[in-house]
Amino acid sequence: MSEEKELSFYEKLSALITELKAPKGQRNNFGKYNYRSAEDILEAVKPLANKYGLVPMLTDEIVQVGDRYYVKAKAVITDGINTEKASGFAREPESKKGMDESQITGTASSYARKYAMNGLYQIDDTKDADTDEYKQQVDSGKPKTIDSNKSKVLKAKVKELAILASLKTGTDITPDAMYKKLSDTKFLTIIPIEKLDTEQFLTIDRYIKELEKAYSKK
Structure with a gap:
């Protein structure tokens, strides 16, 4: 046995x-x-x-x-x-x-x-x-949107993720398509990066890190 x-x-x-x-x-x-x-x-x-x-x-x-x-x-x-x-x-x-x-x-x-x-x-x-x-x-007040620096940082991260996903899947994934998928998954709607508030920014940032880790294991 x-x-x-x-x-x-x-x-x-x-x-x-x-x-x-x-x-x-x-x-x-x-x-x-x-x-x-x-x-x-x-x-x-x-x-x-x-x-x-x-x-x-x-x-x-x-x-x-x-x-x-x-x-x-x-x-x-x-x-x-x-x-x-x-x-x-x-x-x-x-x-x-x-x-x-x-x-x-x-x-x-x-x-x-x-x-x-x-x-x-x-x-x-x-x-x-x-x-x-x-x-x-x-928090009953309206959240503040992120500043231009955070927008640039997030756009760069989305671009890097799109490149990584394209390499791992063999599919051409544009940064725009990648971000739309991220936003739709987390918020059930497409929120432009420039209109994200701080909490939404952190949510997308965490999700990007999770996906990077998942793609790196493939």
């Missing part, structure tokens, strides 16, 4: 992602929809991580982008030797009625952690109603 083959780290992670079922255990009564929180995702991950000998971790840090502060959450999973990670960002509002500073940071942390785990465990919340929930909760 042959011994069962030991799974590699990425085979274990792939199995975890395939088996993961993260229920939408929260209810927004005002919007009348169900959604999943960071806690829901983590509770679903824990038993599968234990099953495959993996350890999930979450960390937070405060980072400054321009004149605003963001909570940067990092979701990590490791077998003690190999590690895979993803990050998520959430902006702290300048003020939120009825909340002290620690509560504001806690709300941003929870949302950022959810975003990070969505990326790490490939959970697609793009079409869920709660995608904009945090933004509606903490």
Whole structure:
């Protein structure tokens, strides 16, 4: 009788992602929809991580982008030797009625952690109603669009991704077509780069990094 083959780290992670079922255990009564929180995702991950000998971790840090502060959450999973990670960002509002500073940071942390785990465990919340929930909760003002420098940086990254995708797929993919695909996937509409706000900019930037990593493995 042959011994069962030991799974590699990425085979274990792939199995975890395939088996993961993260229920939408929260209810927004005002919007009348169900959604999943960071806690829901983590509770679903824990038993599968234990099953495959993996350890999930979450960390937070405060980072400054321009004149605003963001909570940067990092979701990590490791077998003690190999590690895979993803990050998520959430902006702290300048003020939120009825909340002290620690509560504001806690709300941003929870949302950022959810975003990070969505990326790490490939959970697609793009079409869920709660995608904009945090933004509606903490920032009633109209977000500022990105400046020309950020637009140029993002256009350069999109161009590089289009070249990489073309080489890997053998298909001629223009930067314009690549960006339209990125925007449509993340926002379900085409938002011109010049009209992106900071959060949308970070969303596209993270997605580009994920795709670069995926194409590099092919």
